[in-house]
Amino acid sequence: MAVHRIVSLVREVPDLLLARSFFVEFGLEETAPGRFSTVLGGEQLILRSGAAPRVVELSLAADDEADLESIRARLAELGITASLVNGELQVLEPATSILIRVSIGERLARDPGASAPTSIDRNDLVRREPVKPLRLGHVALGCVDVEAAKRFFVEGVGMRISDYVMGGPFMRFDTDHHNIVLLPAPMTLLHHTAWKVRDVDEIGYGGARMIENHPERHAWGLGRHAASANYFWYLKDPAGAFAEYYHSEMDELADGPFFWDPGPDSEELPVAAWASPALEDRPLVPEAMKAPILSESR
Numbered sequence: 442m443a444v445h446r447i448v449s450l451v452r453e454v455p456d457l458l459l460a461r462s463f464f465v466e467f468g469l470e471e472t473a474p475g476r477f478s479t480v481l482g483g484e485q486l487i488l489r490s491g492a493a494p495r496v497v498e499l500s501l502a503a504d505d506e507a508d509l510e511s512i513r514a515r516l517a518e519l520g521i522t523a524s525l526v527n528g529e530l531q532v533l534e535p536a537t538s539i540l541i542r543v544s545i546g547e548r549l550a551r552d553p554g555a556s557a558p559t560s561i562d563r564n565d566l567v568r569r570e571p572v573k574p575l576r577l578g579h580v581a582l583g584c585v586d587v588e589a590a591k592r593f594f595v596e597g598v599g600m601r602i603s604d605y606v607m608g609g610p611f612m613r614f615d616t617d618h619h620n621i622v623l624l625p626a627p628m629t630l631l632h633h634t635a636w637k638v639r640d641v642d643e644i645g646y647g648g649a650r651m652i653e654n655h656p657e658r659h660a661w662g663l664g665r666h667a668a669s670a671n672y673f674w675y676l677k678d679p680a681g682a683f684a685e686y687y688h689s690e691m692d693e694l695a696d697g698p699f700f701w702d703p704g705p706d707s708e709e710l711p712v713a714a715w716a717s718p719a720l721e722d723r724p725l726v727p728e729a730m731k732a733p734i735l736s737e738s739r
């Protein structure tokens with residue numbers, strides 16, 4: 442069969458306490474210090490203390506042992522050595538130096554849709570509980586050699602390309618539009634993590650709640666991406682990346698692995714079909730990428 446989902450992401454962050462409190466407020470459940478679970482995906486984010494922000498590991502799940510063997514063989518053809526350790530494939534992705542782990546894991550059930558209103562009680566609209574993200578849907582990585590990293594994930598891991606946006610391939614495992622995004626950057630960095638919620642209402646509620654006492658967290662949203670049809674709201678996390686609440690009903694409409702295949706003459710779509718105005722000119726450029734650009738203009 443195939444690799445079908447992201448299991449978890451391990452990050453090092455300079456201010457662990459601050460990052461932990463951000464993701465608790467964001468709605469993840471901290472099951473042990475620095476370990477965070479989603480409603481459907483289980484433990485999906487592990488934060489550790491480190492001198493500088495860094496992505497350490499990205500864990501993926503495949504259907505069976507044959508998948509691990511075929512990934513190992515395909516990577517070998519690319520000249521990349523992956524080793525089987527306790528039934529899990531481990532390989533350092535050469536362009537980003539991120540440890541990619543592929544284990545055998547169950548597929549998640551399809552995401553539950555938004556619950557239809559059952560009454561005309563408008564109090565139902567007034568939420569009092571934090572939003573609880575369903576799962577880690579995608580991870581966007583900045584990297585220097587996008588082509589090399591793309592080869593690893595497409596030819597090695599077996600991902601498919603859905604679109605190119607902002608010069609980067611948006612790659613998927615199955616019926617989500619994208620699960621791993623590669624963006625050209627002057628250094629390896631985590632651009633954003635994206636957490637699926639049940640509907641647009643949860644994006645608006647979650648985003649508004651996150652910036653209520655922290656306006657500095659606001660990056661961009663509410664808006665809707667063009668290529669993936671995802672609704673989004675991006676927040677700045679305390680370790681230099683963005684955290685995105687998203688939802689797309691197109692995920693539910695996608696009926697198979699070919700759903701998102703672009704036509705040969707499909708044009709590159711704009712980043713957003715629509716969005717509320719951002720406060721900054723380049724709202725999705727991480728701080729780490731702004732410094733060299735600023736010094737160039739001096």
Ligand SMILES: [Fe+2]
Binds near residue numbers: 579581633635685
């Ligand atoms: Fe995203």
